[in-house]
Amino acid sequence: MNEIDVFTLGETMVLFQPEQFLPMEYVHQFPKSIGGAESNVAIGLTRLGHSVGWFSKLGNDPFGRYILKLVRGEGVDVSSCLLTDDAQTGLIFKERLTPEDINVYYYRKNSAASLMKETDLNEQYIAQAKILHITGITPALSESCYRTVMKAIEIAKKNGMMIVFDPNLRLKLWSAERAKNVFNEIASYADVILPGLDEGQFMTGMVEVEDVADALMNDSDKTIIIKLGSRGAYLQTKDEKAYIEGFPVKRLVDPVGAGDGFAAGIISGILRQEPLRLVVKRANAIGAMVVGVHGDVEGLPTLSAVERYMDPTADGRDVKR
Numbered sequence: 001m002n003e004i005d006v007f008t009l010g011e012t013m014v015l016f017q018p019e020q021f022l023p024m025e026y027v028h029q030f031p032k033s034i035g036g037a038e039s040n041v042a043i044g045l046t047r048l049g050h051s052v053g054w055f056s057k058l059g060n061d062p063f064g065r066y067i068l069k070l071v072r073g074e075g076v077d078v079s080s081c082l083l084t085d086d087a088q089t090g091l092i093f094k095e096r097l098t099p100e101d102i103n104v105y106y107y108r109k110n111s112a113a114s115l116m117k118e119t120d121l122n123e124q125y126i127a128q129a130k131i132l133h134i135t136g137i138t139p140a141l142s143e144s145c146y147r148t149v150m151k152a153i154e155i156a157k158k159n160g161m162m163i164v165f166d167p168n169l170r171l172k173l174w175s176a177e178r179a180k181n182v183f184n185e186i187a188s189y190a191d192v193i194l195p196g197l198d199e200g201q202f203m204t205g206m207v208e209v210e211d212v213a214d215a216l217m218n219d220s221d222k223t224i225i226i227k228l229g230s231r232g233a234y235l236q237t238k239d240e241k242a243y244i245e246g247f248p249v250k251r252l253v254d255p256v257g258a259g260d261g262f263a264a265g266i267i268s269g270i271l272r273q274e275p276l277r278l279v280v281k282r283a284n285a286i287g288a289m290v291v292g293v294h295g296d297v298e299g300l301p302t303l304s305a306v307e308r309y310m311d312p313t314a315d316g317r318d319v320k321r
Contacts, residue, residue, distance in 0.1 A: 044264025
């Protein structure tokens with residue numbers, strides 16, 4: 001059994017993303033890639049030098065096998081993943097009208113990943129990790145996926161693992177009321193919470209950044225890091241509060257995946273036991289790098305690449321393409 005630093009689980013779909021900025025009905029070629037928040041984070045972490053195990057259930061079809069091979073090829077351990085003949089692998093199409101205006105079309109209802117269940121999890125495998133990474137997407141896929149996530153949290157708590165929660169709100173998948181309840185349930189167990197400001201507002205009913213952070217902490221010993229887009233991020237623990245400046249993006253190519261890169265940066269810094277302000281600064285840099293490259297995972301950097309990007313003496317901070 002391979003040792004891992006991080007365990008994560010969730011659905012990855014085959015992504016069809018045209019290179020042209022056109023309405024979907026006028027696009028005739030769709031290059032194939034993958035899209036999935038948890039596998040994005042897993043790949044981001046392997047590029048930053050960490051060992052990661054990713055679990056999902058995929059259709060025993062060409063798309064499922066393609067995802068498995070691609071994620072494995074990025075250095076992620078996929079040995080716990082399952083292939084099923086009972087459902088097909090989910091698909092996702094992106095419509096790119098402008099770099100800022102992107103529509104996403106999911107074909108994932110009743111997909112193979114929605115069949116994940118508690119008994120699919122291998123506690124011995126999960127327990128070897130230091131960190132469990134959870135998003136709010138997986139519990140939205142089905143009731144059995146919700147129970148699977150809660151089982152993973154139970155295993156993590158039992159084995160003294162840190163839990164990192166990125167809400168990743170997707171209201172196309174479930175009702176606002178159910179999402180809010182589940183998000184706050186998961187947040188109550190999490191050690192680190194990584195919402196965007198809008199997600200934090202959704203979860204807490206608060207408006208101001210610091211009020212959102214206070215509500216999420218709820219007088220506990222949690223680390224709250226709120227993503228603020230171009231403004232960077234806000235960090236709050238029981239010992240410190242700080243706004244961490246972001247990095248300017250001179251050329252926006254594709255905004256999707258920035259939050260996953262940010263999460264990978266946070267988890268990487270925690271694993272390296274670095275000061276949190278540096279951790280958040282690097283995560284901001286990774287997010288800025290990701291939006292400068294086409295695709296969900298293509299822009300995720302290595303550690304040396306992000307360190308060069310952060311160097312103020314470097315020749316600009318824009319992504320070179």
